[in-house]
Amino acid sequence: MSLPFRIDPTLVNALRGANFVTALTGAGISAESGIATFRDASEGLWARFDPRELATPSAFARNPKRVWDWYAWRRERVAEAQPNAGHLALAALERRAREFVLVTQNVYGLHQRAGSRNVVELHGNIARVKCSRDGTLVERWEANEDEVPRCPDCGAFLRPDVVWFDEMLAEDALAAADKAARRCDVLLVVGTSAEVYPAAALPDSARASGAVVVEVNPNATALSAAADHVLRGAAGVVLPALLSSLD
Numbered sequence: 001m002s003l004p005f006r007i008d009p010t011l012v013n014a015l016r017g018a019n020f021v022t023a024l025t026g027a028g029i030s031a032e033s034g035i036a037t038f039r040d041a042s043e044g045l046w047a048r049f050d051p052r053e054l055a056t057p058s059a060f061a062r063n064p065k066r067v068w069d070w071y072a073w074r075r076e077r078v079a080e081a082q083p084n085a086g087h088l089a090l091a092a093l094e095r096r097a098r099e100f101v102l103v104t105q106n107v108y109g110l111h112q113r114a115g116s117r118n119v120v121e122l123h124g125n126i127a128r129v130k131c132s133r134d135g136t137l138v139e140r141w142e143a144n145e146d147e148v149p150r151c152p153d154c155g156a157f158l159r160p161d162v163v164w165f166d167e168m169l170a171e172d173a174l175a176a177a178d179k180a181a182r183r184c185d186v187l188l189v190v191g192t193s194a195e196v197y198p199a200a201a202l203p204d205s206a207r208a209s210g211a212v213v214v215e216v217n218p219n220a221t222a223l224s225a226a227a228d229h230v231l232r233g234a235a236g237v238v239l240p241a242l243l244s245s246l247d
Contacts (some may be wrong), residue, residue, distance in 0.1 A: 007231070010098070011228075014186050014212045016246055017185075018097065018098070018185035019098050020180075020184045021093065021186045021188070022187050022206065023090055023101075023186070024177075024188070025103070025105065025111070025191055026106070026191045026199075028082075028191020028233045028234075029086045029106070030108055030110055031085040033083065033087070034081050035077070035081055051120075051165055052165075057164055057167060058166050070162055071160045075126055079127075081108065082113075083114035084110075085236035086234070086235030088114050089235075091114045092115075094118065100118055101176070101180035103119075103120045103181075105122050106123070106124065107123050107125050109125055120124065120173055122173050124160070124161045124163050124170075128160070128161035129158050129159070130158065131151040131153070132158065132159040133154055133155050133156035134156075137161065138158055146163040154179075178205060181202040181203070181211075182206065184209075184211050185211055185212065186212045186214065187207075187214065188211050188216060191235050194215075207226070213227045216227070216239065217232070218232060
């Protein structure tokens with residue numbers, strides 16, 4: 001297969017010799033599974049919906065039913081999506097690496113469905129539901145078409161277990177991601193704009209600790225100029241090729 005990029009032998013050697021590999025993935029990798037990115041001006045989720053009305057604590061306080069219904073619709077769409085070749089390649093890379101951590105900004109669970117095991121979810125997971133009062137995860141609830149389901153313990157509304165705008169990332173997830181970035185020998189940055197903090201700081205942390213930083217993205221980003229290697233293409237093409245090069 002002819003590739004629109006060249007895999008530098010020094011990158012191949014770095015991956016072969018790495019004791020610890022970390023991957024940071026963004027919305028771009030899931031776009032290849034048919035899940036629209038937030039930043040796509042023509043097809044993105046926010047092109048049709050105002051995030052201030054659907055993905056903030058204040059929006060949920062104003063109209064919890066509308067927010068709940070929208071996320072229920074999104075969960076159905078995500079359940080229909082399948083992991084793509086990029087997800088599968090990262091899972092395969094984890095199996096052959098000495099140590100591997102996958103840090104994702106996605107909330108779709110496709111990495112786990114592809115076989116990834118050591119996953120840090122920075123922004124939560126849309127498949128999970130929690131109590132809006134104390135954050136306790138809830139697996140079962142009484143369905144009611146007329147109102148938002150309530151926590152079986154305290155009666156508060158349930159909400160998706162995702163990080164909304166105006167909310168802080170979970171401290172344990174952020175700490176695990178930062179530790180993985182600082183410890184790794186190679187950091188793969190896949191399908192992210194590298195503009196949203198604090199995740200955008202992870203490549204800087206990795207580089208400061210001596211890691212080789214590799215960008216996989218079809219478009220130039222804020223990280224491109226600083227990355228040690230740039231593989232310009234879709235994750236579903238680049239990552240399988242990179243994996244094959246290790247053989």
